[in-house]
Amino acid sequence: MTLAPTVRLAHASLLEILALLDERLAAGATSISLEVLDPEFGRGRCAGEWVEYDGQRYLHRPFRVWVDLAERRGLRLLTPRVRAAPLIELTFEPLDRSLELGALLRADDAPSRSERYGADSPFARVSKLEDPGFVLDLADALERALLPSGARVLDLGINTGDEFVLLRALAPVLADATLVGVDHSASALAVCRARFPEPRVELHHADVATLGSLGLGRFDLVLSIGTLQSPGIDGSALLRQIVRDHLTPRGAVIFGFPNCRYVDGEVEQGARMRNFRQPELGLLVKDVAFFRRYLQQHGRQVFVTGKHYLLVTGVVGAPD
Numbered sequence: 001m002t003l004a005p006t007v008r009l010a011h012a013s014l015l016e017i018l019a020l021l022d023e024r025l026a027a028g029a030t031s032i033s034l035e036v037l038d039p040e041f042g043r044g045r046c047a048g049e050w051v052e053y054d055g056q057r058y059l060h061r062p063f064r065v066w067v068d069l070a071e072r073r074g075l076r077l078l079t080p081r082v083r084a085a086p087l088i089e090l091t092f093e094p095l096d097r098s099l100e101l102g103a104l105l106r107a108d109d110a111p112s113r114s115e116r117y118g119a120d121s122p123f124a125r126v127s128k129l130e131d132p133g134f135v136l137d138l139a140d141a142l143e144r145a146l147l148p149s150g151a152r153v154l155d156l157g158i159n160t161g162d163e164f165v166l167l168r169a170l171a172p173v174l175a176d177a178t179l180v181g182v183d184h185s186a187s188a189l190a191v192c193r194a195r196f197p198e199p200r201v202e203l204h205h206a207d208v209a210t211l212g213s214l215g216l217g218r219f220d221l222v223l224s225i226g227t228l229q230s231p232g233i234d235g236s237a238l239l240r241q242i243v244r245d246h247l248t249p250r251g252a253v254i255f256g257f258p259n260c261r262y263v264d265g266e267v268e269q270g271a272r273m274r275n276f277r278q279p280e281l282g283l284l285v286k287d288v289a290f291f292r293r294y295l296q297q298h299g300r301q302v303f304v305t306g307k308h309y310l311l312v313t314g315v316v317g318a319p320d
């Protein structure tokens with residue numbers, strides 16, 4: 001571990017801080033500590049405004065700025081330590097890029113392609129139940145969907161069932177719903193079955209390419225999170241099939257497109273091209289625009305929300 005002295009940065013601009021971090025990282029630092037103004041002394045001020053304390057001036061930054069800076073530079077921000085007022089010490093450590101989830105999944109020797117996201121895969125450590133943005137955005141999307149009681153819900157790529165947990169917790173109207181999940185991972189479905197043993201939860205071990213042959217019928221809500229862009233899935237063909245064959249006339253959809261990556265226990269916002277240091281949203285925007293347009297053309301009002309996952313929600317508005 002490289003031990004370097006804490007740098008006091010009462011007046012440094014963000015550009016100067018970035019330059020300092022980059023210089024230290026290029027020199028191989030494994031930990032960088034900065035002494036900065038405690039954001040609590042600047043409550044209500046914007047980033048870059050001045051705070052006076054005991055006759056001295058300090059540059060204020062809301063805590064969110066430090067969190068964003070760490071995220072965008074691939075660093076972990078440790079719990080701040082209080083120093084002599086009005087300062088705190090912030091310590092940043094580089095994340096271990098070899099622990100990027102996508103890379104781990106590619107390197108994982110899963111027994112088959114369908115087990116890449118299986119119950120024992122590195123993906124199993126990521127829980128959307130612990131992502132506040134995802135939970136709150138899904139809650140809003142479900143509210144917009146105006147689901148009837150006794151609804152039928154289909155989830156494509158249900159994995160171990162986190163979305164069923166959320167549906168039940170966030171939409172009380174779904175208490176007596178029939179929940180149908182499809183996934184090609186047998187191990188993930190086994191976990192899902194153990195969590196939802198009741199007969200009103202139907203699980204199908206199948207490739208979504210065979211959706212048409214499963215005889216599932218029509219649904220009040222079709223949901224698919226983080227699945228439609230998977231290798232081997234033609235997302236636009238699947239969308240057409242869902243709208244044509246699997247929605248009731250007032251049926252709603254919620255599709256989630258990943259807009260983040262998981263690295264060394266942290267989540268970094270923004271879809272990436274492989275080897276891009278900063279987010280590149282071209283493919284995501286193209287897919288979201290296609291889904292939005294198609295759903296609008298098929299009678300749905302469409303909302304695009306979300307942060308780590310962009311949610312495309314298509315609903316038929318409330319009757320007049």
Ligand SMILES: C[S@@+](CC[C@H](N)C(=O)[O-])C[C@H]1O[C@@H](n2cnc3c(N)ncnc32)[C@H](O)[C@@H]1O
Pocket residue numbers: 114117118128156157158159160162163182183184185188206207208209224225226227230232233
């Ligand atoms: C990235 S995971 C998302 C899982 C879950 N919806 C979530 O967001 O946590 C993609 C899921 O889709 C499943 N999947 C991918 N391609 C599939 C296919 N062609 N047919 C059926 N399931 C598929 C995977 O097994 C995995 O469970």
